[in-house]
Amino acid sequence: MISGRIPIDPSTPAVVLKFGTDVMHHGGLGAIRSLGRLGVPVYAVVEGRWTPAARSRYLTGRHVWRADPEQAERTRAGLRRLAERIGRPAVLIPTDNAGAIFLAEQGESLRELFLFPAQPAGLTRRLAGKHTLAQACAEQGVATPAALVTGSAEKARGFAAEVGFPLIAKLATPWTAAGTGLRPTSVLRSGEDLAGLWAAAEQAGESLMLQEFIPAQPGGDWFVHAYCDGASVGRPVFTGVKRRSYPAFAGLTSFGVAAANTELRARIIGLFARLGYRGIADLDLRQDPRDGSYKLLGFSPRLGAQFRLFRDWAGLDVVTAAYLDLTGQPYAVRGQVSGRRFVVENYDPLGALGYWRAGELGLAGWLRSLYGAEETAWFAWDDLLPFGLMCAHMTARAAGRPIARARSRRPASARRQPEPAVPLPR
Numbered sequence: 001m002i003s004g005r006i007p008i009d010p011s012t013p014a015v016v017l018k019f020g021t022d023v024m025h026h027g028g029l030g031a032i033r034s035l036g037r038l039g040v041p042v043y044a045v046v047e048g049r050w051t052p053a054a055r056s057r058y059l060t061g062r063h064v065w066r067a068d069p070e071q072a073e074r075t076r077a078g079l080r081r082l083a084e085r086i087g088r089p090a091v092l093i094p095t096d097n098a099g100a101i102f103l104a105e106q107g108e109s110l111r112e113l114f115l116f117p118a119q120p121a122g123l124t125r126r127l128a129g130k131h132t133l134a135q136a137c138a139e140q141g142v143a144t145p146a147a148l149v150t151g152s153a154e155k156a157r158g159f160a161a162e163v164g165f166p167l168i169a170k171l172a173t174p175w176t177a178a179g180t181g182l183r184p185t186s187v188l189r190s191g192e193d194l195a196g197l198w199a200a201a202e203q204a205g206e207s208l209m210l211q212e213f214i215p216a217q218p219g220g221d222w223f224v225h226a227y228c229d230g231a232s233v234g235r236p237v238f239t240g241v242k243r244r245s246y247p248a249f250a251g252l253t254s255f256g257v258a259a260a261n262t263e264l265r266a267r268i269i270g271l272f273a274r275l276g277y278r279g280i281a282d283l284d285l286r287q288d289p290r291d292g293s294y295k296l297l298g299f300s301p302r303l304g305a306q307f308r309l310f311r312d313w314a315g316l317d318v319v320t321a322a323y324l325d326l327t328g329q330p331y332a333v334r335g336q337v338s339g340r341r342f343v344v345e346n347y348d349p350l351g352a353l354g355y356w357r358a359g360e361l362g363l364a365g366w367l368r369s370l371y372g373a374e375e376t377a378w379f380a381w382d383d384l385l386p387f388g389l390m391c392a393h394m395t396a397r398a399a400g401r402p403i404a405r406a407r408s409r410r411p412a413s414a415r416r417q418p419e420p421a422v423p424l425p426r
Helices: 027-036 072-086 097-106 123-128 130-140 153-163 191-204 262-275 318-326 348-357 363-370 385-409
Strands: 014-017 042-046 061-064 090-094 147-149 167-171 185-188 208-212 221-228 234-246 252-258 279-287 294-300 341-343
Touching: 014 027, 014 072, 027 042, 027 318, 042 072, 061 072, 072 097, 090 097, 090 318, 097 123, 123 130, 123 294, 130 147, 130 208, 130 262, 130 294, 147 153, 153 191, 153 208, 167 191, 185 191, 191 208, 221 262, 221 318, 234 262, 234 318, 234 348, 252 348, 262 279, 279 318, 348 363
Parallel strands: 014 042, 014 090, 042 061
Antiparallel strands: 147 208, 167 185, 167 208, 221 234, 221 279, 234 252, 252 341, 279 294
16 A cells, blocks of 8 residues: 555554653654554553543544553553554554663563564663663763763762863653653753752652763754664664754754764664664764764664654655564665754743853744744644644643742641541441
């Protein structure tokens, strides 16, 4: 069957798997749209019936359920129930690191029900962990910023004194931090920033990795979205430039541009082969202006939220490539389309404020960059409801923050104490 310009048999269903609780994660919605528009029956694990992704017109079925990687048997049982509902094997696409790690380490018994890549033992967790990634890069001869993971505040202060501020602070295992209020990545500009975040991480029971800040330069932030087949051959491997992020200079891509980079692509293809990596990947790199090297900042062994920025001349993206490969269908990569722009509507205005405060972006320049953007995270003329629900969720968040801040400032004695529970009559 031909759908658009991609030869595809869409008879095998697909499941978009999400372990995290952030309803503003748009990667899953992108996967639903990519496969759904090709006629593939798409199911999704969602937090609620009215989360934005759950109301896409391209969704065949929604499974309202919270997957928990800490309860392996319960999670496997939930996926088996979903498989029974679907009635036939389905391609399984994790959209967060927790899901990718779970499938790599706990998913072997699910292979008769779902199609997903088999990773080398321990590789997925090693790449997802910030410190273990740095160790893997050292072994592979891949340039990375200087980094430190320690439980000692004194050593953290010593590292800061050695490399200087600003510093990048990352949660060592960000997939375990849901509900802590901590950002996966922060920019620390002073000793006070370091002390404050260190105390918050200790209170939340999370470990921090401190990382050297690589000086930014225009066009120096790169990201790579790729799919590697069972032989660890990257096809396709797309490259792009991160123009803006949220938080500014250190967060997720809020505005990106597809840009072919032959040198970077060749290096990443070689890295995939040496690691024996299989499946979808999302990598972040920064070109160091001091020596011109590309330094790997992060390797996410799962679908990247901005993947729909990238496509080849036939419309192939990494999700479609994964689907075709896992269902045994041949496909060709016809060359990356460069110049495409991607904007995350709910985060880019917030990120742009950070660049404006730094004197690097004005209102006119921001508006010019958005004009005619080819791909948006939420808005689509043929699938409007997710965008409306995203706006509603963002409005509710904004309205709730002043109330939460006011409550947190009230002295403990002034806060209303819960009434003691009264046992029900027997």
